[in-house]
Amino acid sequence: MEQNQLVTVISGEIGGVEQSLCDARELHGFLKVGRDFSNWIKGRVEQYGFVEGEDFSPVLAKSTGGRPGQEYLITLDMAKELAMVENNDQGRMVRRYFIAMERRAREVHGNTKLKHSERIAIQKQVVNLLKALEAATAHASRRVIHAALAQNCVQLGLPVPALHDVGSDGPQNGELFPRSLYPVK
Template sequence: MNELIKVKTKEDVQVVSARELHETLGVKTRFSLWVKQNFKHFRENIDFSSVVTTTHQNQYGGTKEIQDYALTIEMAKHIAMMSGTDKGYEIRDYFIKVEQAWNSPEMVMKRALEIANKKVEKLKLENQQMQPKALFADSVAASHTTILIGELAKILRGNGINIGANRLFQWMRDQGYLISRKGTDYNMPTQRSMNLGLFKIKESTITHSNGSVSISKTTKVTGKGQQYFINKFMKMNETAIG
């Protein structure tokens, strides 16, 4: 089939250039007036859309932008037929053949495969983006290294969670992971947290200048706890975004 007018695909829809159709029809009317006369029966952004193209302006290679329109095949067929010329009917018949080829079982299957491949590539990209966080969480779960709650806040910020150390302490107290009552056990893990294996308590002996000795207790997050809180905050963040 000879190509009378170049047909392009835009977002899975076949379109043609209004200027090229105007030229191929051999219309003597100025393009802007022809558009005004012929487009009034059609809907913008459904049957046609406005586009800007470039054209050579002179022999020195200069270019300028000109107004054009991307027409659906259906609209282009109607305009060709409305011209009432032999050329118009020839172009209409050409568009009918283009549509038949586009809707053939082979072409439908080809487009379906292309759509499926795009979805697969999108899923691969999403998996790649999620993989570093998943690998990190899996690795810390088995880790024997404990970290401070302030360090956990930094890790959460690195995973897109906007939270600081003070807010994280407050959240853990509010959610029952840390003891909230004032006293010697303030900010220590609750029994529930210890049963879950989320924290360990590090005890340090401090010898004071007067010779007295005291015990300092520091709450530290286990590898399992790091995974637990990262996953919890990530799910909360996804829910908030969704």
């Protein structure tokens, strides 16, 4: 865990949606809840109507000789709500922390929440659009392809390559000679 992390946040999938998650037991420890973990998490799930496969995913812990324990990976939305209902300084601190982590994830990965299959499909489109952009020579065609490429890159949170950085060595933007004839700068 990074030194400035209050609770470890990982990327994972619940209900087929890739999202940021945390370990409920670690959150419980940080919140300094007076009840034991098992009763606390079960009580909160029941009391606040959290849904398995949507808000949390139960995971069997590795056995240390006895029966394996039950752990829970929870969404940051559920973690924020749990922190809020504890109504203490630790809860307020971790809730603000989770909000900051989500903001950082949006900045890094774009503002869309894509399913894993959607992300894969868009990544394939990016590869195909890059190939098409490299092969295209007409400036108008290159601009249309580049616009589609830019849209897909933004959805994935990737940097958008400049139009002139991909493809044709032919004259562009009013140049009289192909780029291959210009000296390297």
